[in-house]
Amino acid sequence: xxxxxxxxxxxxxxxxxxxSASVASAAFGSGLLASxxxxxxxxxxxxxxxxxxxxxxxxxxxGIEHKNGLEMACEEINAAGGILGKKLAxxxxxxxxxxxxxxxxxxxxxxxxxxxHAIINGYNVGANQAEYDPIADAGIIYIHYNTSIGHHEAFxxxxxxxxxxxxxxxxxxxxxxxxxxxxxxxxKAGVWKPTNNKIALVTGSLPYSxxxxxxxxxxxxxxxxxxxxxxxxxxPTTEWGAVLNKxxxxxxxxxxxxxxxxxxxxxCQVQFLQQPTNSLFYYQYGPLLxxxxxxxxxxxxxxxxxxxxxxxxxxxxxxxxxxxxxxFGPKAEADPGASTYSETFHYAIAAxxxxxxGEPGNADQNRKIAANLQRFVYRAPFGILRYDPTINAAIPxxxxxxxxxxxxxxxxxxxxxxxxxxxxKLIYPEPYNEADFELPxxxx
Amino acid sequence: MSNDRLRKDIFVAVAVFAxxxxxxxxxxxxxxxxxxxxxxxxxxxxxxxxLVLGVAxxxxxxxxxxxxxxxxxxxxxGLYFSISPWWSLPIAGLAGMAVSLLMGSATLRLRGAYxxxxxxxxxxxxxxxxxxxxxxxxxxxxxxxxxxxxARGLARFGDFGFTKLFGYKLVATADYLLAxxxxxxxxxxxxxxxxxxxxxxxxAMRDNEVCAAARGIGVAKYQLIVFAAAGxxxxxxxxxxxxxxxxxxxxxxxxxxxLFLLSMMVVGGRGRVxxxxxxxxxxxxxxxxFRDLAQxxxxxxxxxxxLILLFMPEGLAGRLGWLLTDLPSRFGGLFGTRKSTWGQP
Numbered sequence: 001x002x003x004x005x006x007x008x009x010x011x012x013x014x015x016x017x018x019x020s021a022s023v024a025s026a027a028f029g030s031g032l033l034a035s036x037x038x039x040x041x042x043x044x045x046x047x048x049x050x051x052x053x054x055x056x057x058x059x060x061x062x063g064i065e066h067k068n069g070l071e072m073a074c075e076e077i078n079a080a081g082g083i084l085g086k087k088l089a090x091x092x093x094x095x096x097x098x099x100x101x102x103x104x105x106x107x108x109x110x111x112x113x114x115x116x117h118a119i120i121n122g123y124n125v126g127a128n129q130a131e132y133d134p135i136a137d138a139g140i141i142y143i144h145y146n147t148s149i150g151h152h153e154a155f156x157x158x159x160x161x162x163x164x165x166x167x168x169x170x171x172x173x174x175x176x177x178x179x180x181x182x183x184x185x186x187x188k189a190g191v192w193k194p195t196n197n198k199i200a201l202v203t204g205s206l207p208y209s210x211x212x213x214x215x216x217x218x219x220x221x222x223x224x225x226x227x228x229x230x231x232x233x234x235x236p237t238t239e240w241g242a243v244l245n246k247x248x249x250x251x252x253x254x255x256x257x258x259x260x261x262x263x264x265x266x267x268c269q270v271q272f273l274q275q276p277t278n279s280l281f282y283y284q285y286g287p288l289l290x291x292x293x294x295x296x297x298x299x300x301x302x303x304x305x306x307x308x309x310x311x312x313x314x315x316x317x318x319x320x321x322x323x324x325x326x327x328f329g330p331k332a333e334a335d336p337g338a339s340t341y342s343e344t345f346h347y348a349i350a351a352x353x354x355x356x357x358g359e360p361g362n363a364d365q366n367r368k369i370a371a372n373l374q375r376f377v378y379r380a381p382f383g384i385l386r387y388d389p390t391i392n393a394a395i396p397x398x399x400x401x402x403x404x405x406x407x408x409x410x411x412x413x414x415x416x417x418x419x420x421x422x423x424x425k426l427i428y429p430e431p432y433n434e435a436d437f438e439l440p441x442x443x444x
Numbered sequence: 445m446s447n448d449r450l451r452k453d454i455f456v457a458v459a460v461f462a463x464x465x466x467x468x469x470x471x472x473x474x475x476x477x478x479x480x481x482x483x484x485x486x487x488x489x490x491x492x493x494x495l496v497l498g499v500a501x502x503x504x505x506x507x508x509x510x511x512x513x514x515x516x517x518x519x520x521x522g523l524y525f526s527i528s529p530w531w532s533l534p535i536a537g538l539a540g541m542a543v544s545l546l547m548g549s550a551t552l553r554l555r556g557a558y559x560x561x562x563x564x565x566x567x568x569x570x571x572x573x574x575x576x577x578x579x580x581x582x583x584x585x586x587x588x589x590x591x592x593x594x595a596r597g598l599a600r601f602g603d604f605g606f607t608k609l610f611g612y613k614l615v616a617t618a619d620y621l622l623a624x625x626x627x628x629x630x631x632x633x634x635x636x637x638x639x640x641x642x643x644x645x646x647x648a649m650r651d652n653e654v655c656a657a658a659r660g661i662g663v664a665k666y667q668l669i670v671f672a673a674a675g676x677x678x679x680x681x682x683x684x685x686x687x688x689x690x691x692x693x694x695x696x697x698x699x700x701x702x703l704f705l706l707s708m709m710v711v712g713g714r715g716r717v718x719x720x721x722x723x724x725x726x727x728x729x730x731x732x733x734f735r736d737l738a739q740x741x742x743x744x745x746x747x748x749x750x751l752i753l754l755f756m757p758e759g760l761a762g763r764l765g766w767l768l769t770d771l772p773s774r775f776g777g778l779f780g781t782r783k784s785t786w787g788q789p
Contacts, residue, residue: 056742094735097700100597100691101482105475109735112473128599128691134474137612149587150599157600173587205575207596214580214588232576 029345029378030080036352037081045086047357049074049347050116051340052095052106052124052131058236058261059098059125061291062336066122067092068328069337073344083352088344091116095124103127104134111138117357118369120344122336123147125208129154136161139363141370143343145309149173149211152391159392164363164370166387168343169309170396170408172208175258176215178306178399178410179282182428183254184223186437192280194253198228200279202243202268204235204259212258212284228252235259238267244275251277262286266295273299276442280304289333293418300418302440308396310411311338311381313426313434320381321422330421335382342380350376383409383432398429414438450639453717457635460721461628468617477616481688483728484623488630488681490708490720492674495634498715499643500670501650503556506547506563507705508697509570510540510675514682515692516592522601529604529687533680540679541672543570548671552664555653571697597693604687619688626684627721630677635717637673646670650715707745711752713759722760 051070054063067090074088082088091114093106103124110116111134119135121144129150135142141164149171155162180199186192199220203213210232217227228250231243237259247255257268265286272281286292287305296303311317311334320341324334350372351357358365370392377386386406388395397407412428414437425435464484468477493507514536521527521535547566551559575595580588592598606618637643645666648656657663686692695701704727712723730748734741756763 094741097695099695100689100693104689105479105482108473108475108478112475126693126695128597128693130599130689130691133615133690134478137474137615150596153584153600171587203578205595207594210578210590210594210596211587214578218588232578234572234575 029349030076032349033077033080033083033345033352036349037083037085040081040085042081043085043087046089047083047086048089048091048114048116049344050107050110050114050119051090051092052103052110052119052121053092054096054098054124055092055094057097061262061289061333062122063095065333065336066340068324068332069122069340069342070120070344072324072327072337073341073348077345077348083348084356086356088348098124098126100127100130103131107131107142108134111135111140111360115360116140117359117366118142118347118351119144120340120347121145122340125206132162132165135165138360139366140164140358140360141347141366141373142166143168143347143373145169145339145343147172147208147308151393155392156390162392164366165392166370166373167391167393168339168346168385168387169394170400170410171393172211172308173215174308174396174399174410175284175306176212176217177219178308178396178412179216179256180219180223180225181399182306182412183225183280185428186280189437191437191439194280195278196253197225198250198252199225199254199256200229200247200252201227201231202240202247202255202257202259203230203232204257204261204284205232206235206259209235209258209260209284213256216256216258225254233259236261236264238264240268240271244268244272247279248275248277252279254280254282256282256284258284260285262289262292263295266292266300269296269303270299273442278443280440282306287415288335288413288424290331290421290423293415293423297418300415300423302438302442303415304412305415305424306410306412307335308394308408308410309335309339309382310413310426311335312383312409312411312432314432316379317381338381342378342382342385346373346376346378346380346385349378377406383407404429404431447639450635453635453639454632456718457628457631461624461631464624465621468620474616477620479728479732481616481620481623483724484620484627485681485685485688486705486708487721487724488623488627488684489678490705490712490724491627491630491634492678492681493705494709494714494716494720495637495646496670496674498709498719499638499650500646500667501715502551502667502670503559504547504551504563504671505560505702505706506565506567507674507678508702509547509563509567510544510678511682511685512567512570512694512697513539513543513675514679515686515696516598516682517679518683518686519598519601519692520592523598526602528602529683533683533687536683536686537676537680540677540682541675544671544675544678545668547675548668552667567697567702571694574694574697593693595694597691597695599691601686601690601692603690623684623688626677626681630681631717631721633673633677638717642666642669704745707749709759711748711759713761713763716759716761716765718764719759719761722764726760 053066054060070090074090078087095106096102118141123145143166151167201213203209265283282304287303293300321334351369353372354368374387374389394408396410397404401407413424414427415423416425426433427437496502496504517536517539518529518532521532551562574592577590577592577594579590581591582589606615645661708723711726713719730744734744
């Protein structure tokens with residue numbers, strides 16, 4: 001059955017037209033800035049833009065790419081005239097292991113010592129929004145990809161105070177909501193004919209993983225699945241034997257591992273294949289990074305993974321990936337870099353249209369920029385970024401919005417060729433998908 | 445002799461804390477105050493840990509469990525009963541004391557490496573119980589949360605209300621002064637204890653437990669007393685941390701935090717009253733100096749630790765004592781002739 005193709009997912013007949021429209025709107029970044037800056041004299045003044053990123057510790061793999069993305073965007077924006085003639089100067093501070101005190105200290109350092117007008121981050125998953133208060137006190141713009149439902153709660157607790165805080169991707173909760181939807185689509189397509197409707201949940205002990213597992217458990221019954229096994233695994237770990245043995249005792253249709261460190265997950269996949277069951281294996285986030293396929297090797301083939309923020313295999317995405325690799329080398333991970341790159345552009349456009357940036361303390365100017373960020377949709381390499389003004393966060397397509405032109409796509413990938421430069425292929429949703437689902441090679 | 449040293453230590457303490465209290469008048473940035481606040485809290489923890497490990501010689505390394513007990517007391521009471529951290533701070537101290545007594549009781553019959561294993565195990569069990577707590581206890585918006593917040597920790601459980609009292613601009617100063625008060629209270633308590641008969645009993649236990657017992661010192665009783673006292677003030681520091689950071693999670697129980705605090709004690713001088721504060725200042729300076737060289741920061745901690753162990757095994761407090769007393773005595777006894785006891789109980 002391996003390699004057998006299905007008609008799932010259907011390629012949208014309007015795909016070409018949709019993509020053409022997307023390319024047109026992408027040109028909007030540098031092109032629009034250059035137009036807005038036309039006739040403006042270049043100034044010697046610089047606008048410091050801050051970032052808190054893990055430059056050391058286990059999360060530095062992504063942190064370095066977040067830094068690269070910010071720096072690449074600043075270079076391109078400066079080449080297009082900066083923001084009303086003023087050049088951007090990126091400043092990245094190490095947020096180490098992303099604990100509350102480390103992230104808060106980094107935020108204070110950026111504001112007090114560097115006087116940054118905005119902070120544009122990747123993710124800092126352990127801070128629990130502790131950094132929001134010093135940033136709100138300074139009244140500057142803060143855009144991050146923390147992928148945390150906690151952002152919704154913090155923002156709603158005082159929207160006036162947190163007016164400048166934006167989460168540029170959907171909350172992790174939507175991973176959990178989206179997975180049963182996608183599994184249901186695969187099942188309906190017919191190539192995968194599970195013998196039962198069981199999902200085994202292996203949950204990493206970090207909050208990100210726990211929220212996702214909770215959401216999978218809640219949503220699964222709506223799509224005819226049931227969670228038949230659950231175990232929380234303290235992470236990081238490379239020893240998966242015990243939990244996999246328990247899963248094998250009652251083989252489920254799907255095993256979902258919501259831990260997200262690529263090296264740990266690669267070990268899990270290798271150990272699973274020592275005695276595989278006829279189960280689809282879904283891993284959270286890790287297989288998106290090439291490190292997963294490099295470590296797992298051939299064992300990675302057929303694995304499913306997803307992201308609410310990943311580069312699309314289209315003209316804009318491919319072009320970004322090519323430019324990124326040309327600048328930072330072929331081993332660089334373009335997906336995390338695309339996040340900070342895109343939001344820096346979105347911020348620059350919003351600030352230019354607002355008449356300039358706002359330094360710490362200039363909340364009035366920053367409120368204008370925040371209003372523009374809410375008002376204008378931005379087409380990034382990972383799809384559409386549009387903030388829901390009630391939560392200042394991106395919303396996912398198709399889980400929340402059925403309209404791909406106003407929401408960020410939740411992307412389901414399958415690893416097709418572990419040795420390729422890009423081992424994963426996008427199989428869902430339309431109109432972005434580039435390949436079909438195939439039954440994994442370990443199925444008998 | 446002991447009264448003189450008590451008076452001297454208290455005099456130094458008052459001078460040091462008065463000096464630290466006026467630091468905000470120099471209008472440092474909120475970053476400096478934020479970092480200083482954090483290091484003051486760590487110093488408060490290490491001061492109490494030093495009482496157990498350095499002064500009494502009990503090889504307990506589960507100190508962060510007491511800190512976590514205090515922090516979680518404030519967070520849980522604030523979240524589920526809307527109790528202000530001001531009211532829950534004493535409970536935080538009692539929570540720290542309760543866990544500390546549990547730890548002390550569990551190690552009464554153990555010595556040396558076995559104490560290390562059991563105290564670390566208690567802290568690790570606490571960590572595992574929290575991070576694997578995923579049962580849905582309350583639902584907020586669309587997401588479920590467990591009782592302890594699990595690995596995510598707890599947030600939005602209230603704070604000390606400094607924003608309303610003094611306005612946003614003075615929050616960092618108020619946080620700093622509160623942390624300083626917590627450290628001052630714990631340090632003054634430690635000074636009084638180590639110069640009291642209790643302190644001498646602790647030292648006797650550390651130096652020769654058999655002799656101490658032969659002289660009529662109830663080792664078990666004194667071990668529980670030192671655990672209880674250190675537990676109360678460590679729990680208090682945990683409560684202050686929770687109220688200042690406005691979030692509290694199990695990360696404080698992870699090994700890197702433990703090792704960082706242990707480094708502070710070693711660098712400062714184990715068993716010396718002023719060791720924890722000097723160690724904290726030293727590592728804060730190293731941390732700040734290498735902030736822009738992220739990849740060298742962890743290396744720099746290790747290097748400082750190795751250098752201190754090689755060249756100043758008694759830590760900075762020990763070396764400072766030598767400079768202040770022993771060295772002058774070698775040059776004609778200008779400053780007295782007695783052996784260095786600076787900062788030593």
